Amino acid sequence: MKAKHNNNKMPGTEISQVVEFLKVIDEENRLKILWLLRKGEKCVCEIWPCLELAQNLTSHHLKILRDFGLVTTRQEGLNVIYSINKKVIKENSKLLNKYLNLLWRVRK
């Protein structure tokens, strides 16, 4: 039988990483933006009317997502087009999920 490796350590560094990610996604509008982008790229002018959010405020939230790497951008003429960065979302989601699973799956 294969030895399980020790999943019980969750060193400070990893908790901090999880928290950083949580702080980026814990805002309803930012979650909605990610949700909007899940099927494909969208330019800002499509995003903000969808959210019923001011243009500049949408820019602000987009910046937070972008700074963390959850979305990427490219310019197309006047428009800036945002895409979801699945790799980064996947990595961080997996780390978060690993952590949460350890909370409820652990045997006494």
Add this chain to the structure above:
Amino acid sequence: MKAKHNNNKMPGTEISQVVEFLKVIDEENRLKILWLLRKGEKCVCEIWPCLELAQNLTSHHLKILRDFGLVTTRQEGLNVIYSINKKVIKENSKLLNKYLNLLWRVRK
């Protein structure tokens, strides 16, 4: 072949639920508390020295966790003993994970 049911809807209500959960767990000390409790119950007097957090502040964070149902308490003499509520953690984690998975697993 079994028909997949439609997982692409993430109505507002569910997003709100996810956000509520995120807002509870997006704080480093609260995550650490959950981590401390994962192996079994602990009284407050064991928790706060572990976190190097003031007693009253620890109480404050415990209250937030408790109000959301992530932890439960029982009194034993002078001590109040906190336990993790695996059921609630599990349910909310699953909802969150479902949402995050849809972000990066979705095909264009």
Add this chain to the structure above:
DNA sequence: ATATAATATCAATTAAAATTGATATAATTA
């Protein structure tokens, strides 16, 4: 070169959450 449209930035304000210090409550013991 000027005007326009899309997006980003900035300073100021507001709102929400964390922290602190002091005090209250509740259970226990002397």
Add this chain to the structure above:
DNA sequence: TAATTATATCAATTTTAATTGATATTATAT
């Protein structure tokens, strides 16, 4: 009953994040 211990609450302060309104930047078209 009075003193002690563990925990919780409360008001005040500080910190952090969201929002607003105004303006700057950048790309394009006239």
